[in-house]
Amino acid sequence: MTSEPRDSRARGLVLIVEDEPAIADVVRLNLAKAGYGVHVEQHGDRALDAIRRLRPAAIILDVGLPGMDGVEICRRLRADDDWTPVLFVTARDDEVDRIVGLEMGADDYVTKPFSPRELVARVTGVLRRTHGAPEAAPQTVGRIVLDATRRRVTSDDVEFNLTATEFDLLAHLMRKPGRVFTREQLLSEVWGYSSVAGTRTVDVHVAQLRAKLGDASPIRTVRGVGYAAEN
Template identity: 80%
Template sequence: MADARGLVLVVEDEPAIADVVRLNLAKAGYGVHVQHDGAQALADVRRLRPAAIILDVGLPGMDGIEICRALRAGEDWTPVLFVTARDDEVDRIIGLELGADDYVTKPFSPRELVARVGGVLRRTKGVPGVAPQTVGALTIDAGQRRTYAGEREFALTATEFDLLAHLMRRPGQVFTREQLLSEVWGYSSVAGTRTVDVHIAQLRAKLGATSPIRTVRGVGYAAESQ
């Protein structure tokens, strides 16, 4: 099985959809393991250590939201991309608040899904040769994918890290939500600007008083020293 780009765990209870996703991921060079059962998927994550997880929200028994909650509660920050049949903003926000990195709704283009997985995985890789950057009390190290203030280190999802790094690379510059969707996520109106707001709220909750993120009313966000 081709796995040059890493192993993706696909948790999907509809065999036809799972097969289409598996074939497209394999064609793109990923290793793929398909799991139809939510509870078993948790065991698979621990056993297989996948590079990313494609997680159906509407699984019978233990659903995707419960799985993501269990992973994050256990300090497992494997990138998660939610898939759901429901285009419901409340579900989407709950998923993002639990630490999902991205979100697509059915029906979806298999090619788009593969591209989203690639985007999430690119956000997990360090950037060699880039010096750590500090804004206020907070330092972000893109080379080692670390975020810290003094001796305290913060655990961020791949998307949270990339969003924060993007803001901190240009202190004081104000970015619109549309710019952030395009430059961090790699697409624009598909996800909606609420996605940016949810991730900013999560960053602020995790970083607390060290957060350098400022809201510019009617425009967007910037990273500035307090």
């Protein structure tokens, strides 16, 4: 395992769980250059201990790891009510892998080979959305109350556990009730990047939000266009 020193300029510690040293080193160098503290683990069985000990701001998690795989690591984190942002990395360009990963509570994913700069940009985007919410009054659409300041979503005094990206997606839709957003708009405005091939990510996150919010979900599908939040 390797670590970068965390000084006063660091933007937070990012844990990389990756068993290919060359990939881990490239990502580590790019994150460190961007001002992040970095810790690398190469074995899945050591990842949970590192997460609980270091409390990283974000986790870059390879799906295929020796020992415990990335999906199981993420599942255990969410089961323990740990909602640290997780970005999956997978060598398998398979939609099933991506969907399973997102259903386990991941915030995003990239497939190998990937651009290290793009990965850093996605980490930055997740952390900016998670920690940079301005002071704002709670919003209500239908039965859902969203408090951006405290990053809480409730309905009838029941609080929902959402990933950072699920929260940001719901907040974006609720800021303009009734407005229909295309998948491409949501991918650009919530995730911070644009890719037609990646719009499936939006559908998976919407499905997960609906599953968590149940009958209280304010999200409506506009067939052939996108999604809207309505009373």
